[in-house]
Amino acid sequence: MSEQASKSTSNTSADLLWVVQSNLGDSDDAAKIESSCRGLGYDCAMTQVIPFATDLPDIPNDRPAIFYDSYNFITHAHRSGRWSPCAYFDERQFLFSEALRHYGDRLLNADARILTMEQFAQSGADDEEVFFIRPDGDLKEFAGAITTFKAFKEWADKLRPGGFTVDLSLPMVAANPKDIEHEWRLFIVAGKVVTASHYRADARMQVSAGAPEAVIRFTEAMAATWSPAPVFVMDVAVCAGELYVLEINGFNSSGFYACDIETIVREVSAYTLSH
Secondary structure, eight states: OOEEEOOOOOOSOOSOEEEEETTSSOHHHHHHHHHHHHHHTOEEEEEEEOTTOOOOOOOOOSSOEEEEOOHHHHHHHHHHTOSSEEOSOOTTTSOHHHHHHHHGGGBTTTTOEEEEHHHHHTSOOOTTOEEEEEESSSSOSSOOEEEEHHHHHHHHHHHTTOOSSSOTTSEEEEEOOOOEEEEEEEEEETTEEEEEEEEEETTEEEEEEOOOHHHHHHHHHHHHHOOSSSEEEEEEEEETTEEEEEEEEEGGGOOOTTSOHHHHHHHHHHHHHHO
């Protein structure tokens, strides 16, 4: 197996199992999830995952299980149908194009074009024109970035022969760059913000716990308009003094910044066990 699962942390409750990748990003976050599970009475199995491996761990599926792992691993685990709920993630719902359909001009990049990477490379934009680009989906095939059209074409030329993890048939988003003043990450369970963190100001990392009440109200109003899943993450931005949805993300692979991890474990667990 590509993943080695440690012995589950034994607690007072046998109703729910968390499965957490211990070698993903900030290892302290994984340790905090495990500690929160222990404190709240839930079992937690820690796994070591080989990057880009498709093998699945030998984890029991006789009770509800919630996974927190890399996007690649979560995708394979969820597609397998072996565990429930495994992840609150439907690939068809977590598309930028789907968010655009529901949020309209409340989405920051509502001016975006959605087309394949090849179509964008052949679109004939000026070489020095600058774009924000990202995949249409939430599988992180490449990281969102600001790039010139010339640089994108050069990248596409390298990818065109094939044999890479990114294929030029991939649907993508191309939008005009925005001057973003502030960005927050908010974790949503059943339409309610359970915890939040500021993480960027004027393109610089600036992490602090919480979010203004206006940001929380806006987020919950957008979640009431449309939610891609009962548990998900919304990033909210201020641009020209107005609040916008920056993007939506699957909860099961999203970074926490200064969000309260114990609150996330408690609220997600309670929702899972009640549905």
